[in-house]
Amino acid sequence: xxxxxxxxxxxxxxxxxxxxxxxxxxxxxxxxxxxxxxxxxxxxxxxxxxxxxxxxxxxxxxxxx
Numbered sequence: 142x143x144x145x146x147x148x149x150x151x152x153x154x155x156x157x158x159x160x161x162x163x164x165x166x167x168x169x170x171x172x173x174x175x176x177x178x179x180x181x182x183x184x185x186x187x188x189x190x191x192x193x194x195x196x197x198x199x200x201x202x203x204x205x206x
């Protein structure tokens with residue numbers, strides 16, 4: 142229990158020091174931007190065909206048709 146409290150207190154002190162003395166990026170804004178990019182990429186992606194090139198190989202495995 143004491144080890145947990147010491148680790149928790151040290152983590153808080155270290156986090157406060159870093160937040161005050163360094164420019165830490167806002168991860169919530171970056172996450173929102175990444176979600177927008179993912180949404181745009183998904184909208185541009187065309188749906189795959191049912192079997193694509195594999196369909197011809199399945200219907201004619203020896204290539205004789």
